[in-house]
Amino acid sequence: xxxxxxxxxxxxxxxxxxxxxxxxxxxxxxxxxxxxxxxxxxxxxxxxxxxxxxxxxxxxxxxxxxxxxxxxxxxxxxxxxxxxxxxxxxxxxxxxxxxxxxxxxxxxxxxxxxxxxxxxxxxxxxxxxxxxxxxxxxxxxxxxxxxxxxxxxxxxxxxxxxxxxxxxxxxxxxxxxxxxxxxxxxxxxxxxxxxxxxx
Numbered sequence: 001x002x003x004x005x006x007x008x009x010x011x012x013x014x015x016x017x018x019x020x021x022x023x024x025x026x027x028x029x030x031x032x033x034x035x036x037x038x039x040x041x042x043x044x045x046x047x048x049x050x051x052x053x054x055x056x057x058x059x060x061x062x063x064x065x066x067x068x069x070x071x072x073x074x075x076x077x078x079x080x081x082x083x084x085x086x087x088x089x090x091x092x093x094x095x096x097x098x099x100x101x102x103x104x105x106x107x108x109x110x111x112x113x114x115x116x117x118x119x120x121x122x123x124x125x126x127x128x129x130x131x132x133x134x135x136x137x138x139x140x141x142x143x144x145x146x147x148x149x150x151x152x153x154x155x156x157x158x159x160x161x162x163x164x165x166x167x168x169x170x171x172x173x174x175x176x177x178x179x180x181x182x183x184x185x186x187x188x189x190x191x192x193x194x195x196x197x198x199x
Contacts, residue, residue, distance in 0.1 A: 005187055007094050008087040010126050011108050011117035017042050018052060020075040027052055027074055040082060040107040040115055041074045047113035050078030084109045087116055091187050095124050127188040132159035139164055139183050147182055148174055162190035170196040 016034045018027050018041050030039060031054065038053035056077045084107045085094055098106060098121060108117040136159045143155060148171060156167040164183050170176060176194050183192040 050080035
């Protein structure tokens with residue numbers, strides 16, 4: 001099983017978007033039909049240039065115009081420039097960007113700025129639904145691949161509800177705090193402690 005590490009691993013691949021000249025009613029219909037609270041707005045070249053959210057519609061379309069808002073378009077409503085994220089961004093990087101911008105969703109773009117998906121806060125939370133066995137396997141793989149020569153350690157990885165305990169023998173050349181930092185960086189790990197003996 002592929003362990004989620006990047007936005008591409010957890011994002012929704014279907015993208016509901018709007019053209020710059022899309023009227024507000026079309027945008028609202030799309031939001032309701034697909035159950036989304038915001039849509040990326042695309043240029044004629046298919047690049048994400050802005051985002052229209054429910055708040056944009058409610059805040060920028062005058063009340064008296066909402067019944068006949070055909071002249072109000074995505075281009076006039078959108079928040080720009082769009083905050084986007086590349087598909088190879090880390091899950092923690094996406095979480096920081098969302099928290100910093102108080103955003104619920106981010107358009108995911110390729111190298112040319114074209115949309116390839118959308119990532120939401122809920123998508124990022126999926127990493128915490130992984131089983132303890134999956135986490136233990138991933139932690140062991142990370143430590144043995146990047147830090148500890150496989151023949152040099154008798155490593156035990158215990159996981160309970162996402163909390164990892166590392167135990168066993170650790171080579172003297174490997175600092176325990178480095179092993180813990182690498183463990184905490186594994187997506188889905190909520191805490192890590194060590195009970196190492198050194199050799």
